[in-house]
Amino acid sequence: MTSEGIASDQTEAVLGDYDVIIIGAGPAGLSAGIYASRAGLECVILEKGVPGGQVITSPMIENYPGFAEVPGMKLMETMAEHARRYVDIKEGEEVLRVRAGEKFELGTSSGRYTCKAIILATGSSHRKLGVPGEEGMTGKGVSYCATCDGFFYKGKEVVVVGGGNTALTDALYLVSIGCKVTIIHRRAEFRADQHLQLSVKQHKIPVMMDTVAEEIVEGEEVTGIKLRNISTGVVKTMPVNGVFVAVGEVPSSQLAAELGLEMDPGGFITVDRSFRTSVPFVYAAGDVSGGIRQIVAAVHGGAAAALSCFEDLMNPYYRKI
Amino acid sequence: MTSEGIASDQTEAVLGDYDVIIIGAGPAGLSAGIYASRAGLECVILEKGVPGGQVITSPMIENYPGFAEVPGMKLMETMAEHARRYVDIKEGEEVLRVRAGEKFELGTSSGRYTCKAIILATGSSHRKLGVPGEEGMTGKGVSYCATCDGFFYKGKEVVVVGGGNTALTDALYLVSIGCKVTIIHRRAEFRADQHLQLSVKQHKIPVMMDTVAEEIVEGEEVTGIKLRNISTGVVKTMPVNGVFVAVGEVPSSQLAAELGLEMDPGGFITVDRSFRTSVPFVYAAGDVSGGIRQIVAAVHGGAAAALSCFEDLMNPYYRKI
Numbered sequence: 205m206t207s208e209g210i211a212s213d214q215t216e217a218v219l220g221d222y223d224v225i226i227i228g229a230g231p232a233g234l235s236a237g238i239y240a241s242r243a244g245l246e247c248v249i250l251e252k253g254v255p256g257g258q259v260i261t262s263p264m265i266e267n268y269p270g271f272a273e274v275p276g277m278k279l280m281e282t283m284a285e286h287a288r289r290y291v292d293i294k295e296g297e298e299v300l301r302v303r304a305g306e307k308f309e310l311g312t313s314s315g316r317y318t319c320k321a322i323i324l325a326t327g328s329s330h331r332k333l334g335v336p337g338e339e340g341m342t343g344k345g346v347s348y349c350a351t352c353d354g355f356f357y358k359g360k361e362v363v364v365v366g367g368g369n370t371a372l373t374d375a376l377y378l379v380s381i382g383c384k385v386t387i388i389h390r391r392a393e394f395r396a397d398q399h400l401q402l403s404v405k406q407h408k409i410p411v412m413m414d415t416v417a418e419e420i421v422e423g424e425e426v427t428g429i430k431l432r433n434i435s436t437g438v439v440k441t442m443p444v445n446g447v448f449v450a451v452g453e454v455p456s457s458q459l460a461a462e463l464g465l466e467m468d469p470g471g472f473i474t475v476d477r478s479f480r481t482s483v484p485f486v487y488a489a490g491d492v493s494g495g496i497r498q499i500v501a502a503v504h505g506g507a508a509a510a511l512s513c514f515e516d517l518m519n520p521y522y523r524k525i
Numbered sequence: 526m527t528s529e530g531i532a533s534d535q536t537e538a539v540l541g542d543y544d545v546i547i548i549g550a551g552p553a554g555l556s557a558g559i560y561a562s563r564a565g566l567e568c569v570i571l572e573k574g575v576p577g578g579q580v581i582t583s584p585m586i587e588n589y590p591g592f593a594e595v596p597g598m599k600l601m602e603t604m605a606e607h608a609r610r611y612v613d614i615k616e617g618e619e620v621l622r623v624r625a626g627e628k629f630e631l632g633t634s635s636g637r638y639t640c641k642a643i644i645l646a647t648g649s650s651h652r653k654l655g656v657p658g659e660e661g662m663t664g665k666g667v668s669y670c671a672t673c674d675g676f677f678y679k680g681k682e683v684v685v686v687g688g689g690n691t692a693l694t695d696a697l698y699l700v701s702i703g704c705k706v707t708i709i710h711r712r713a714e715f716r717a718d719q720h721l722q723l724s725v726k727q728h729k730i731p732v733m734m735d736t737v738a739e740e741i742v743e744g745e746e747v748t749g750i751k752l753r754n755i756s757t758g759v760v761k762t763m764p765v766n767g768v769f770v771a772v773g774e775v776p777s778s779q780l781a782a783e784l785g786l787e788m789d790p791g792g793f794i795t796v797d798r799s800f801r802t803s804v805p806f807v808y809a810a811g812d813v814s815g816g817i818r819q820i821v822a823a824v825h826g827g828a829a830a831a832l833s834c835f836e837d838l839m840n841p842y843y844r845k846i
Contacts, residue, residue, distance in 0.1 A: 242702070270589070499826075507821045
């Protein structure tokens, strides 16, 4: 065995050869599996952990039409069960490297897979504040998605932490719902677009600049956040019911980079309306492809990617560049 | 009362003034209602018939993730009930005319509504063959969507009627699933793209040109289709389990035309990735906006349209042209 991936690849067992391999078993990957398999494609879903993606961290989902109120974990178990009727989900199977050629070759910790097409549904992760209390209170007052969880905080006192477009949009969203919102930002100026800044002013949303979160008060539910003004050094605890963290979203696009896919400056994969990427026979769906980071968008992306993949594999003129 | 819409409008009762009015209560409209209302927008859904859209005509849905097997009617009742938690659905309220101005004005048979923004989720309808047996056997062997219903016909004998891209894609899809497929086309040549025609040849799919459907044999399920060769005049009944009709889709885009929205040659409304149309404060989602005509696409479109609408209404620089 050499230390070079390519040479060692050749000696590894081929664990499977498929029409299409779907990477990731969140809502996008599961939907892709249902649609690809129903279209008659041989496919498999490779998931580095367990199915469900980020949704499983949500205590309650209220905006996936058809499920008025469902814990994220339960919804994703239901969706995974649905997908398993059609497609095998290999859990704990992380794709470590990918290479394009006559066929695509994927290397995992267990071995090697080959396929004619790939659907990337690798998701993204929320950038964290990294302060005490944050992890323990996630789902109990700490949220990374105003669109998802805002509704639970109607009439309550919340802070939004961040200064970009997402943070200001989230603040406006929460105000619109009827929350009492304060924006906490570590710098003296916002990065967000001018119109969002003006709108925040017009809505008279209180803003604390030069301020960082130091700790989220732990308990049954969030009751407060400890803040430090970095220019004055003053520390105080502000009583709040909710902390919306909006300091960035990190797409899991390492494999996309290996494949040379076009991405936006934030690392989200560029897709067209059919969820094709810039490389033939590679598709992307769900959070890694940007757009609104909602379950509805993920299931659509997965389905559309699978149908595009079917069309391309059937097209005798469509070839790898 | 004059016969002129505008003059008579002024004398009609204003039945409601909203931030956004959603037209149509299929999956796109219902999802838009959930998202718009959760964002704090005052909204209402106006539906000319009953909620559910085309989905309610599907006996069984298997590809909306989370519902492994559900009758179309049941799924849409569940979705409408979900939406009603957030938004009022006015049934039997057909929008007959719409006019842009300081605000949008919508005229229905009951009166007049005003709003700052509109989400069009008016859907589309399948062009029918117009032959005996077609209506009675819909859902019992006659289908207008191979992606939706193909899976039920695995290993069975089916025909696809039509000669365009949809018809040939459907035929390839059904072959991929494992159906025995014959294509029936009334002309001597296909309209479909070359690659689809070549693919049909390569898959050796039997084709009957110059042939029209005359009747679908009625019974508990479809057992045959009566065909006439229009050049020879020969009539014969072909035994089949399924008839996939793919002779065109007609978007319900009359209101879009009144608003001057950009549409494609088929009359489907042009939208960007955020489901904005070419006219500020007008959004479109679901079948009327083209794309894959699937429930997953509709719920995504509705949600994204509602969030875009929220952002635009919050944007102090965004104004009607």
